[in-house]
Amino acid sequence: MKQRVVASLFALCLMVSVACAPKSTPPVTPAAPTAAGIQATPTATAIQAVAVLSSANLAAAQSTVALHKAGTISDADHRMLLSYYASVDAACYQARLILGSTQTPAEKYAALSALAVNIVVPQVATPEIQTQLAAIAASTTLLVQSIEGLHP
């Protein structure tokens, strides 16, 4: 009898606890898990993608300059590549300004969608540069996907 009373009381406790627990409000935007296991907002994920792209772009620009000085890259390819790096850098910086602004995710999505991100990667004969350009292309794809995460 006592056991049944205890069991009933604990069941009652559980039900009341669940009923009294504060209702968690749903997040404004869907969240993605980060490496640390913490929920990252779509904005934070997009900033991460911009950071990856800007690093890849800078690394490729530095390699291009070094290889041009060593005579491995032609003047024409050098000019074309620097122009490409400048456009990627400008897009990254614009994206960073938009993502760092106080706009809503929907406004950020609209602004980023209007931002021209050059996804056509130039082709060059130098394998080392080609590898770095492939890294830029992969990072650009990642950025475009993360921008989609801001879609309202």
Added chain:
Amino acid sequence: MTTLEILQLCNGILALTPPLIEALAKIRAAVAAGNSDEATAALMAQIDKDHAATLALLAAER
């Protein structure tokens, strides 16, 4: 344990559970927000640094 003691224990659990759940939710939210802000600020600083370095490199090559 008497029935009265069991009832008192249940009353204690009832009184404690909602504030505990609320406190845990607040801690979890604060930790997530704090880490997210910190990481985001570091990434923004890195983008700014990359941007400045890229501009300097391109300017030197012109």
